[in-house]
Amino acid sequence: MTELELRDLRKTYRARGRPPVEAVRGLDVRLRSGELLGLLGPSGCGKSTTLRMIAGLETVTGGDVLVGGVPVTDRPARRRNVGVAFENYALYPPLTVRENLAFGLRARRRADRGDVDRRVALIAERVGLTAVLDDRPATLSSGQKQRVSLARALVREPDVLLLDEPLSHLDAAQRDTTRREVKRIQRDLGHTAILVTHDQEEALSLADRIAVMRDGVIEQLGTAHEIYDHPATRFVADFVGEPAINLLPAVTAPDGRAAVSGAVLLPLPVRLPPGREVVVGVRPEDLALTGEDGVRARVLAHEPLLEYGVATLALDGVEDPVAALTDPGTRLARDDRVRVAADPGLTHVFDAETGVSLR
Amino acid sequence: MREPERDVREREREAGRGAGRDGRGPGRDGRGARRVAGWLADAALVGYFVFALFPIAWMLVLSLKPADQLFSTYFSFTPTLGSYRTVLGGGEGIPFLRFFVNSLVVSVGAVALSLLVGLPAAYASARWRFKGSENLMFTLLSFRFAPELTVIIPLFVLYQRLGLFDTYVGMIWVLQLVTLPLVVWIMRSYFADLTPELEQAALLDGYSRTQAFFRVALPLVKPGVAAVSLLAFIFAWNNFVFPLILTSNEAQTVTVGALSFLGGDRPKYNLTAAAALVSVVPPLLLALTIQRYLVRGLSFGAVKS
Numbered sequence: 055m056t057e058l059e060l061r062d063l064r065k066t067y068r069a070r071g072r073p074p075v076e077a078v079r080g081l082d083v084r085l086r087s088g089e090l091l092g093l094l095g096p097s098g099c100g101k102s103t104t105l106r107m108i109a110g111l112e113t114v115t116g117g118d119v120l121v122g123g124v125p126v127t128d129r130p131a132r133r134r135n136v137g138v139a140f141e142n143y144a145l146y147p148p149l150t151v152r153e154n155l156a157f158g159l160r161a162r163r164r165a166d167r168g169d170v171d172r173r174v175a176l177i178a179e180r181v182g183l184t185a186v187l188d189d190r191p192a193t194l195s196s197g198q199k200q201r202v203s204l205a206r207a208l209v210r211e212p213d214v215l216l217l218d219e220p221l222s223h224l225d226a227a228q229r230d231t232t233r234r235e236v237k238r239i240q241r242d243l244g245h246t247a248i249l250v251t252h253d254q255e256e257a258l259s260l261a262d263r264i265a266v267m268r269d270g271v272i273e274q275l276g277t278a279h280e281i282y283d284h285p286a287t288r289f290v291a292d293f294v295g296e297p298a299i300n301l302l303p304a305v306t307a308p309d310g311r312a313a314v315s316g317a318v319l320l321p322l323p324v325r326l327p328p329g330r331e332v333v334v335g336v337r338p339e340d341l342a343l344t345g346e347d348g349v350r351a352r353v354l355a356h357e358p359l360l361e362y363g364v365a366t367l368a369l370d371g372v373e374d375p376v377a378a379l380t381d382p383g384t385r386l387a388r389d390d391r392v393r394v395a396a397d398p399g400l401t402h403v404f405d406a407e408t409g410v411s412l413r
Numbered sequence: 414m415r416e417p418e419r420d421v422r423e424r425e426r427e428a429g430r431g432a433g434r435d436g437r438g439p440g441r442d443g444r445g446a447r448r449v450a451g452w453l454a455d456a457a458l459v460g461y462f463v464f465a466l467f468p469i470a471w472m473l474v475l476s477l478k479p480a481d482q483l484f485s486t487y488f489s490f491t492p493t494l495g496s497y498r499t500v501l502g503g504g505e506g507i508p509f510l511r512f513f514v515n516s517l518v519v520s521v522g523a524v525a526l527s528l529l530v531g532l533p534a535a536y537a538s539a540r541w542r543f544k545g546s547e548n549l550m551f552t553l554l555s556f557r558f559a560p561e562l563t564v565i566i567p568l569f570v571l572y573q574r575l576g577l578f579d580t581y582v583g584m585i586w587v588l589q590l591v592t593l594p595l596v597v598w599i600m601r602s603y604f605a606d607l608t609p610e611l612e613q614a615a616l617l618d619g620y621s622r623t624q625a626f627f628r629v630a631l632p633l634v635k636p637g638v639a640a641v642s643l644l645a646f647i648f649a650w651n652n653f654v655f656p657l658i659l660t661s662n663e664a665q666t667v668t669v670g671a672l673s674f675l676g677g678d679r680p681k682y683n684l685t686a687a688a689a690l691v692s693v694v695p696p697l698l699l700a701l702t703i704q705r706y707l708v709r710g711l712s713f714g715a716v717k718s
Contacts (some may be wrong), residue, residue, distance in 0.1 A: 109617060110616075112619075131613070131616045136618075137617065138613075140610040140613070140614065141610075143607055144608065144610035144611050144614040146629065147633070148633070157615070158614070158618035159620070160620035161615070161618045161624075207617075210619075396426050
């Protein structure tokens with residue numbers, strides 16, 4: 055199998071009469087053989103552009119793409135041996151599933167008919183499409199279409215597999231099963247793969263490591279736990295986690311805590327000099343409702359869900375509401391008085407200006 | 414062009430009847446009112462039908478009349494196919510059959526040339542924005558909105574000098590000015606509607622851009638090619654000004670040829686009518702044969718997944 059490396063990869067779009075747009079600004083990533091990297095970020099962060107540059111569908115402004123240690127930056131798409139499963143499946147409507155899969159193999163003259171049939175049958179079995187091989191794409195479910203798209207990318211035995219939002223068009227039930235399928239297939243075949251997605255759940259469940267992108271740069275690269283437990287920037291903290299983290303502007307106090315709105319004092323994970331402007335982050339799941347001590351707050355709303363509840367609270371003297379998870383069975387009504395406390399080991403603190411973690 | 418129109422009318426009529434028949438809810442009176450409305454719609458459509466077809470019926474009558482009853486205004490006459498015989502047999506010293514063949518050659522030639530050049534051009538302009546691409550497209554379109562008469566005199570002089578006057582090549586070249594913009598502009602939107610990922614998947618599989626165009630994009634826009642070919646053919650076939658000025662005999666087409674029966678000491682309206690009706694046949698046959706594609710082609714969107 056093959057390593058994939060991006061070295062200072064850049065893409066700048068230039069249009070006459072408009073300032074140039076730097077879509078990707080120097081990516082450095084190295085994927086181990088067989089690793090699945092998730093590129094996670096909001097739309098417009100450059101993740102799809104990155105994927106298209108790796109595939110050779112977009113010209114590279116600067117830097118290099120290396121497959122198996124060999125630079126392929128100057129090669130056209132057809133000479134890179136990269137497979138792409140497109141977001142909209144890109145299946146050819148007039149052809150059956152079998153013909154769609156064989157279409158890619160026929161491009162290279164070397165494959166003889168028997169070989170094509172054998173490889174199509176093999177991949178169809180791997181992804182569970184044998185029963186629908188003679189159907190046309192229009193008659194398939196979205197989950198099946200996604201699997202055909204995946205099989206189509208895999209049938210040529212590419213060195214690198216690229217998945218572009220592979221689950222975004224599936225409904226919730228199909229998403230779960232297809233996600234497991236994709237994971238299993240990628241594991242079984244051992245492809246080095248990149249998954250592009252804006253859906254954190256997809257990235258968390260599929261990827262070995264996740265690169266969180268924003269404005270053309272990687273804000274943080276790490277495992278799901280590293281990113282969740284130790285977000286490197288305020289943006290990463292905000293983007294990953296559901297419900298979203300509470301972020302409160304604060305000023306460090308002489309006692310080592312941080313004062314929010316000059317009133318509430320929150321514990322910090324590190325000791326910082328007093329008077330510094332910071333943003334304190336507390337995940338809703340790390341904010342505990344306590345009986346006696348802690349910060350006084352008023353309940354604004356409470357949504358009891360099955361495994362947990364989400365309480366929206368107004369800390370006394372603080373304008374921005376915060377969210378806190380509650381245990382199942384908790385009963386709260388609007389305007390109830392509660393006290394909340396945050397574990398200093400689980401709070402995050404970011405520089406107010408740069409957004410970089412100060413932990 | 415007449416066929417889809419008829420389709421629409423029939424559909425409308427059926428819709429009208431349908432509403433009359435199975436209109437439930439409002440009760441008996443409502444149903445009766447709807448039935449009357451249906452009849453009124455039918456009557457209106459019949460009225461329009463007569464209005465639309467009357468000139469053609471008149472031409473048909475004219476073409477079947479013998480020369481001596483030509484100017485009678487009542488409908489009793491001795492029908493004869495003599496006019497057709499004269500026209501097709503090259504009577505009156507006018508080689509109408511040759512004009513007919515000329516029309517076929519130059520129209521098919523112009524359409525073929527336009528497809529050959531226009532399809533790749535349309536594809537390129539739909540897929541890539543390059544320097545001046547919009548200007549180029551606009552220039553192409555401007556050939557269409559400039560009246561032919563504005564350029565006909567310089568063209569005439571040029572054609573005389575270049576030896577293109579009254580030749581097939583010359584006619585195909587000038588009719589291409591009419592058909593090419595049509596092909597490029599219509600096909601451009603067809604190509605733009607195809608998702609580029611289809612071709613990109615082919616590129617990744619190892620196909621070249623040319624192969625991707627021929628094997629992926631082109632087969633998917635076939636209905637559009639059928640529709641635009643027919644339109645282009647009709648425009649080329651019906652063109653009057655260019656053959657009138659730029660041909661004299663060798664490459665003259667039916668549109669001008671049919672009119673030559675009006676010359677001479679007495680205008681032969683029956684022969685003109687017969688010639689005109691004969692010249693309607695090819696576009697009509699073409700429209701009928703590709704009607705299936707045409708309806709699909711004009712209501713595009715089926716390819717999107």
